[in-house]
Amino acid sequence: MQCIVVTPERTVFDRPADFVALTLYDGEIGIAPQHAPMIGRLGCGEMRVAADGQTDRYYVEGGFVEVLDDVVSVLTRHAVAAGELDEAVIAERLFAARSRRATNPEAIEIRDRAVFQARAQLHVARRA
């Protein structure tokens, strides 16, 4: 099974994998070889790629996953290796997001999303 991760800036990786776990909008999905064709909306969270008995972890934020012909393509706007996340920076961002003033439903939604993203990132960073 081939696994491709692309952001608008670069192809993060394109390599064979035995198993891929991704955070979808409502929870985690595991994709094993020969998975049925699928298009899924990604949430914010961890992506695990297992190959040759070794598992690499990434943080992926938003986007889509498409499974077709034993190829898992992940289109996301942001993908970083879990080891590159800085916990202190993220904690600061979370604090800033939480203390943002929101006075109408749209602003509240925007704020909640920022808080949610920061929390997901922090979660991945702490597991590293």
Next chain:
Amino acid sequence: MAKARTLDRRRRSISGIRKITRTMELISTAQFKRAMTRATTAAAYTERVTALVGHLARSGLEVSHPLLEPRPEPKLATLLVLTGNRGMCAGYNAGVIRQGVARYRELATVASDVALEVSGKRGISAFRFRKIPIDVEFTHFEDKPSFAEVDVLAERYLQDFTAGKLDRLDVAYTRFKSVSHQQAVVETLLPFHVGQVDNLSYKGHETQYEFLPSAAGILDEVVPMSFRVRLFKCFLDAAVSEQVARMVAMKAATENADEMISHLSMAYNRARQGQITNELLEIIGGADALNG
């Protein structure tokens, strides 16, 4: 000796300039290649997203989204103008500025409030010179705009558009068509238009996809994503076009300098020879006078 020396000085200063233009040409060639690679990656990404929209459309979904809804009477408009931080790239900046100013005047007659956002020092000074107030200035988008930087802008526009603080977003930039063809254009990015979905050819795969959560749920995310990528593509196109323009301009400048140097060399040699002949004649004349 005065004339020959002036010519020589000019020749030296021109060969100095030639060195600069030649270096600039080499630099922009290298930067162009790098920018081009980035633009190609972004294009591949856009293609995949468009293909995704195609799959959605084929599943019988009506393509509709708040970002796609036209706003017939835009009140709050924003114009984003993408220029370079530096000159020495022929008509690149002038072209974008001309388009930008024209669209700004046009928007001012339609909308009650037009916010002007300019990226690049050249554009900023041009609008200042025309006494058009700039609301936001950016100078940090160099030849390598990153998606994260552009995404900050995209996020703000999306938020404003959803919250009703923005009705229309226009972007003036230079579209990169090929190495020999770039064009300054103004595009309306919000309300957004998804690329021509109907024209997509569905060759080969007649795959039945499983959509998670649903085709409509995917669409909710695809549209803002396409907008972000489209805006990013504008920045990338602008960066690539700037490098191409500079490359071409500097190549022409180097060639002109070469030509000028050869002209001046010839003039200098002639002047020098003339002087020597003159001196010889004087010596011969003086010797004749003494002997006479």
